[in-house]
Amino acid sequence: xxxxxxxxxxxxxxxxxxxxxxxxxxxxxxxxxxxxxxxxxxxxxxxxxxxxxxxxxxxxxxxxxxxxxxxxxxxxxxxxxxxxxxxxxxxxxxxxxxxxxxxxxxxxxxxxxxxxxxxxxxxxxxxxxxxxxxx
Amino acid sequence: xxxxxxxxxxxxxxxxxxxxxxxxxxxxxxxxxxxxxxxxxxxxxxxxxxxxxxxxxxxxxxxxxxxxxxxxxxxxxxxxxxxxxxxxxxxxxxxxxxxxxxxxxxxxxxxxxxxxxxxxxxxxxxxxxxxxxxx
DNA sequence: TAAGTGTATTATATTATTTAATACACTTAA
DNA sequence: TTAAGTGTATTAAATAATATAATACACTTA
Numbered sequence: 001x002x003x004x005x006x007x008x009x010x011x012x013x014x015x016x017x018x019x020x021x022x023x024x025x026x027x028x029x030x031x032x033x034x035x036x037x038x039x040x041x042x043x044x045x046x047x048x049x050x051x052x053x054x055x056x057x058x059x060x061x062x063x064x065x066x067x068x069x070x071x072x073x074x075x076x077x078x079x080x081x082x083x084x085x086x087x088x089x090x091x092x093x094x095x096x097x098x099x100x101x102x103x104x105x106x107x108x109x110x111x112x113x114x115x116x117x118x119x120x121x122x123x124x125x126x127x128x129x130x131x132x133x134x135x
Numbered sequence: 136x137x138x139x140x141x142x143x144x145x146x147x148x149x150x151x152x153x154x155x156x157x158x159x160x161x162x163x164x165x166x167x168x169x170x171x172x173x174x175x176x177x178x179x180x181x182x183x184x185x186x187x188x189x190x191x192x193x194x195x196x197x198x199x200x201x202x203x204x205x206x207x208x209x210x211x212x213x214x215x216x217x218x219x220x221x222x223x224x225x226x227x228x229x230x231x232x233x234x235x236x237x238x239x240x241x242x243x244x245x246x247x248x249x250x251x252x253x254x255x256x257x258x259x260x261x262x263x264x265x266x267x268x269x270x
Numbered sequence: 271t272a273a274g275t276g277t278a279t280t281a282t283a284t285t286a287t288t289t290a291a292t293a294c295a296c297t298t299a300a
Numbered sequence: 301t302t303a304a305g306t307g308t309a310t311t312a313a314a315t316a317a318t319a320t321a322a323t324a325c326a327c328t329t330a
Contacts, residue, residue, distance in 0.1 A: 018318060029245040044275065055320045060277075077275045077328030093246050100246075101257060104239040110164040111228050111235075115257065122236060122250065153287060179306065190289045195308075212297025212306045 006043050006051045008036040019054055023062035031071050031082055032093050039084040042072060141178050141186045143171040154189055158197035166206050166217055167228050174219040177207060 004011045013022050030036045049056040066072040070088045072080050108118050139146045148157050165171045184191040201207045205223045207215050243253050
């Protein structure tokens with residue numbers, strides 16, 4: 001439940017999901033939202049592992065997926081850096097959003113709800129949500 | 136990848152998720168969409184296990200969650216039946232939809248996307264989707 | 271050369287998932 | 301009463317995913 005700041009990154013780890021997935025999701029989000037800048041140096045695998053009190057192998061697993069996403073670049077002996085390409089970030093955002101949206105619409109469909117139903121519901125319950133983004 | 140009909144229920148099981156979760160999701164959907172009628176008898180635990188070639192304990196686990204959902208009722212010695220209450224189904228549908236929607240909006244927010252962004256995207260890519268519902 | 275990078279390997283522990291083999295209480299129909 | 305069919309509970313075992321631990325190697329920089 002506790003938040004943890006490591007360089008430009010903020011982490012909040014619990015036991016509801018695999019640790020490497022939580023790191024992955026939260027770094028992805030930080031890059032997508034520009035909370036960590038393009039080209040900026042990431043914490044080293046060992047440093048982040050120590051800060052989050054987990055095994056370097058676990059952090060490594062998340063870092064390797066980030067590189068497959070095209071969101072980071074490794075420089076041998078130097079470290080891991082956020083990509084300098086805004087286009088890459090945009091492509092990633094679009095692709096992942098499409099994947100999430102497809103899955104969501106499938107869920108709604110499985111409950112017999114149409115897109116019109118969903119839109120009406122969200123308009124009613126999530127538009128005046130002034131305290132919605134507690135990060 | 137293959138579909139399987141058991142009474143009024145249609146199943147499609149793969150290895151992407153735990154088996155008991157797939158049974159749960161697919162029965163929930165069938166009830167929510169009215170594919171199996173209110174008050175109708177479900178396949179017995181042993182029968183469904185045999186049809187789907189899995190262990191009765193695995194089917195049991197899904198059936199117990201269905202009862203917690205309020206979607207089924209057990210009668211000792213007789214079997215498991217879909218609830219006769221349309222209100223219960225409606226409450227379930229609303230509650231689960233709200234849960235799915237909250238999670239979805241959190242995903243979009245983690246990518247820096249607003250509800251307006253999402254709406255525009257879906258209008259463009261999912262409205263003229265005439266071949267969308269392959270079930 | 272020394273310290274800091276990412277990476278790879280091997281081993282072990284833990285947990286979730288699934289199967290297997292029974293057993294019990296209850297209901298219904300022969 | 302009996303037999304078959306319900307849901308349910310228990311114990312054991314196998315498998316896979318997750319995570320930790322302890323090293324080791326190649327590369328870069330100061």
